[in-house]
Amino acid sequence: MTNNISNLIATVGNDLQSGACELALKAITVYQHILNKKTHNTPDEFRGELVKTAKLLIESQPAMAPIFNLSNQVLITAYEALSVESIRTNCLKVLEQSDKNLCENVQVIADYTFDIIPPGGLIFAYSFSSTVISALLSARNKGKYFRVATSEARPSFEGRKLAINLAQGGIEVMHTFDLALGLILPNCSAAFMGADCVGLPGIVNKVGSWLLAIACREYNIPLYVLCDTDKFVSEERLFEFEKHERPGKELWPEFNLTDSNKKIRILNHQFELVSLNLVTSLISEKGVLNPGKIEKYIKTKKTHEALKLEEAFF
Amino acid sequence: MTNNISNLIATVGNDLQSGACELALKAITVYQHILNKKTHNTPDEFRGELVKTAKLLIESQPAMAPIFNLSNQVLITAYEALSVESIRTNCLKVLEQSDKNLCENVQVIADYTFDIIPPGGLIFAYSFSSTVISALLSARNKGKYFRVATSEARPSFEGRKLAINLAQGGIEVMHTFDLALGLILPNCSAAFMGADCVGLPGIVNKVGSWLLAIACREYNIPLYVLCDTDKFVSEERLFEFEKHERPGKELWPEFNLTDSNKKIRILNHQFELVSLNLVTSLISEKGVLNPGKIEKYIKTKKTHEALKLEEAFF
Secondary structure (H helix, E strand, O other), rough: OOOOOOOOOOOOOOOOOOOHHHHHHHHHHHHHHHHHHHOOOOHHHHHHHHOOOOOOOHHHHHOOOOHHHHHHHHHHHHHHOHHHHHHHHHHHHHHHHHHHHEEEEEEHHHHHHHHHHOOOOOEOOOOOOOHHHHHHHHHHHOOOOOOOEEEEOOOHHHHHHEEEEEEOOOOOOOEEEEHHHHHHHHHEEEEEOOOOOOEEEEEEEEEEEEEEEEEHHOOOOOOOEOOOOOOOOOOHHHHHHOOOOOOHHHHHHHOOOOOOHHHHHEEOOOOOEEEEHHHHHEEEOEEEEEEEHHHHHOOOOOOOOHHHHOOOOO | OOOOHHHHHHHHHHOOOOOHHHHHHHHHHHHHHHHHHOOOHHHHHHHHHHHHHHHHHHHOOOHHHHHHHHHHHHHHHHHHOOHHHHHHHHHHHHHHHHHHHHHHHHHHHHHHHHHHHOOOEEEOOOEEEHHHHHHHHHHHHOOOOOEEEOOOOOOOOHHHHHHHHHOOOOOEEEOOOOOHHHHHHHEEEEEEOOOOOEEEEEEEEEEHHHHHHHHHHHOOOEEEEEHHHEEEHHHHHHHHHHOOOOHHHOOOOOOOOHHHHHOOOOOEOOOOEEHHOOOOEEOOOOEEEOHHHHHHHHOOOOOOHHHHHOOOOO
């Protein structure tokens, strides 16, 4: 693997401010680089590099279902193709189609969302989701008036990026710190979030989504999850996000390891699970999906051998 | 009013990292400065400066009941005294007694708390309360083993100060960001917080206390409020904290007011109300208090004329 590609994968792993769709677009670029290299002599050599890349990409963002699903499709396609050239051609088609789907699905979801945004009110949007941003900006462009409340989304502050994106699109934003969502929610008529990963037990999203969900339930505010079915994964993969912890330094850069501070351990997890029953609706490119429908879509997913999880030893 | 005293009051107002008890000790220092000046010729002149100081101090920290109660007692005493010298002597006695009570009450509360700290477990402590810190350190000194989970307490990060204080006292700390309290609470066997102000509708404390309270209820974790009865105020004063908003810059120092960013309004409130029914127990120097007992103590409070709120005009 060239340095160039390792660097590209590293930028995917270190990107804490982007939503799942933006990261999937970055992953597409990584595969395009590899597929367009002319250095592979045999199909197996070619597939070998794709497997290695797939594992690294998935490892770099373990909660991002679109990266897993994209990688999975690339590998299935690469193992079905018989020559170096057909691996290249067929996999590039997969990428092209994924890219197209990502953009189209976002617009379809925006269209479904238009009808459920309460006009004239304040709505809450949590963390950073390009699907949520597109839906809100699209509704505003079509003339619906509303304001949006956002919070920082510590430790990476992607809520600031969300606020700036909405403001640039002409939407008035009230921005506050994360725990102040308890203070601002009573003024909101709906809340929106994206998802990194969806399975039958629930929705994996940025830490804080669970507190948002129980606060919404407490105040009787509908909570909508906007995401396409490319975020759906089997239960087996759903809990992969739990293994990953980010460096404590991201949380507390000035932390000094004095003798007494050795007693402080910093926890920096990125994702958590929100049970489906805490969510009002999941809005996908296939429309509003209930748990039964979600199950149906998940059951159609097949995982390539190379990406199956290893069994635990007992 | 001398610059010296204005500066002292400003340090009280700008102190976002201290708990109510520490701030009350600072307010005592302000009054000591004024009372020890020999520049007042008449009792009215002396009382005038005390009233002015009281109003400024209360305004600087509108949610801090001990500052209000201390100032109230100073004014009642100053207006009962008949000479410059007796104002000085009697008010200094009030300060001395307050100082003594603050320290003694903290120890009594620590003794009550010892019994309710679950041994061997992880407990959650929110924001910064010197009463909570003293209770936890005292329990550890008496040989009870437990660990404490803390969160940042944005925007002022007083949770970091809490973590450092506990670690210096030999307690193992797990520190995380605020919304991750939803992730760490399932591992906790109890949660503790202080209070800035207590009235019949509930407890006024740092924003985030309400989300902590509903998360504790959701996970069936007892939530204890540690505070002395000096934090109790009449309902009239309880909602004063709502008027105050801190500068947005504290939340987002790098915020640039570009044209589109003008659409972003930053909200930085410090305090919120947690209804008494969301709290397991309030532990004071008089023992565990139920709402009936709290009412009894509140009813004994008399407010000096100069500190009564103005009536709204209709």
